[in-house]
Amino acid sequence: MMSSEHLTCGWLERLLFLLVKLCLTFAVPFRPAPNGTDCTAKGPASYILVFTGHWSPQAFPKQYPLFRPPAQWSKLIAVSHNNHFRLWEEGTTASLGVQNFAELGVTVEVMKTAKEARKKRVVGAMYRTAGIPNGIGHSSTEMLLQPRNSLVSLMVKMIPSPDWFVGVNSLNLCEGNQWKQDVTVDLHPYDAGTDSGFTFSSPNFPTNPKENVTKITSQIPNHPANSFYYPRLKELPPLASVKFTRQSRSGDRQTLMSNHILPNSIIPRHFSATPLDCEVSLWSSWGLCLGPCSRGGVRHRTRYILLRPANAGTPCPELEEQAECLPHSCRKRQ
Template sequence: MAQRSRMQLLSLLLVVGSFQVEVIAACGGEEMANYRLEFQGLWSERTFPKSFPKYRKNAQWSTLIGVSHNDQYSMWEPGRSASVPFKDFAEGEDPSGKGLQIEMVNLPNGFVFAAKSLSTGTGRSVTTVFVHRDHSKISLAVGLIPSPDWFVGISGLDLCEGGSWRKDPLQLDLQPWDAGTDGGFSFTSPDYVSNPQEPITQITAQYPNHPANSFFYPKLEALPPIARVTLVWQQAGNEDSSWMGKLVPGLGKAGRRDSNEDIQMPGDSPENVSPGIDLPTEPEIVIPYDCEVTPWGSWSPCDTLCKVGLRRRFRLIIQRPKNGGQDCPDLITVEACQAKLTKPQKKCSKARIKKETKKYMKIQRRNYMGKKKRNRFIA
């Protein structure tokens, strides 16, 4: 009996020993790694011309909030409902992500990171990301301002791949996501609370399939990236953890908060972060945006010009063309009310219709294109 117990104990020690070797060998035997993370906003009027927010609340980005974690935690996930802290963040009620930070700093051995907000749709911000072999995944989110509840981000990206840390520069193009808590279609939509709350879904050029959707470009197969994240592995010893104290006072290396102080806005800046690798800059993608017009209105009563009854109908411009998009079609149709015309009547009415159409289009194009360009678009 004693011999059997000794054999069981020996087997157990062998199993534990092999498990320990496996853990130590994880990620090439390196327990920790740190990465330089750069967020680049690509939200411009040339790339996303439809309903581009230029006034009052112009296009801008919220604070970038992120965390390193394991499979036991999910900051956000496609197809699932957003948590209350994430809902507040995505809807702009908590653009600094204070609620999310409180939720994440209680993770054992997880590391919270952040990068400053951007006051325009284009620009860059940087920070440092720390990962542990037991918490090798990262998630992050950046809110679009203004928007109902739209954001870009990364969910559960594992930086330990194939038993070692990813050391080649990693560049990820980001697309917009809908947090599912607000039902607005455009950047500046009023608050329409989604009841019941919908799951987090990706916004595409065809979805939501609604003409009021600010990202609805039915002629495109896919939207161009609205933002980009670059991750560059750094040699051990290059990290600068001073940003962590600026983000959360009392936060230790284990990612815990040791005091009851309020969380502060991150104060990171490029000089606080080790220099990264300059990756090739891709040319800006420009989306031509064609002119949009209303349906034709009803016909006017007939008049008696040229001793021929003429009638007219009109349509209006909804959106002028941008970025070399197709020019607006005719906004007026003039035709004879009578079915049969004599030769003099045909000649007179044809000249009159051409002259009236040209004059009306000249006025309308001057209104939507400006005086400097009007001569180029005279019919």
């Protein structure tokens, strides 16, 4: 015969089991927002995207590409999506599509990836603009964003460069139940981590294994040969910018702008010139001592200019130096 103590424990165990089962039955499971962006706007929004290049020899005088090819921008690729998609992301390894675009400007692979993601409803639409044949210029396109895909990512390759680009990663143009009216983002250069070149015109030298996508700054990479190495600057001036302007739903909507042409209402910003200090080589070895041995000879050494100064940068120092040498080391005249 079971004791009262055993009966009490059995009832407690059964009661606990029933309570757990009841909680599991009626509990509301956690589900993320269906669109992955928490945008609750009632309808879509139309935007004009304007990309502006600020890559000028005044703002970026070091090794500025003047020919073969001159500084220019590739076509722009943009994708509207939700939180379950990434076109590119700092601190992660570039996909094959991002690598092909950052190195060669080829969009086939990256657009293929976006199309596959569109079938899963994590990508809304894809957009492209023509390239810009100069470092300074504009391109534009119209975008239609849905609440379920209110994030925008884009990339533009720098030409020439090893694998450098500017871009936006997952910019949300919706806040709560409202679409944002105007958003402007300054763009800075990124290294895709797939080519090890230091300069704009570096030959192809694959990075193996790939490194993560990293932001290029005035001191990173910390090497004088780097085309963006400006140690006097705390940060680089914006290399480009992108502006999103929401269009009215009424009949007076603006006409889609042609590439490289801006209406008078949009004025490109101007940035102060970046000072570029002179860079010189190391001194050569001292030459032979020449002159009358009785009074001691004179010897010379030289150096040459690696990079001429620009925009009120530090001027070049003396390129030749002489010093006296001891009588016993001078060369006697014949």
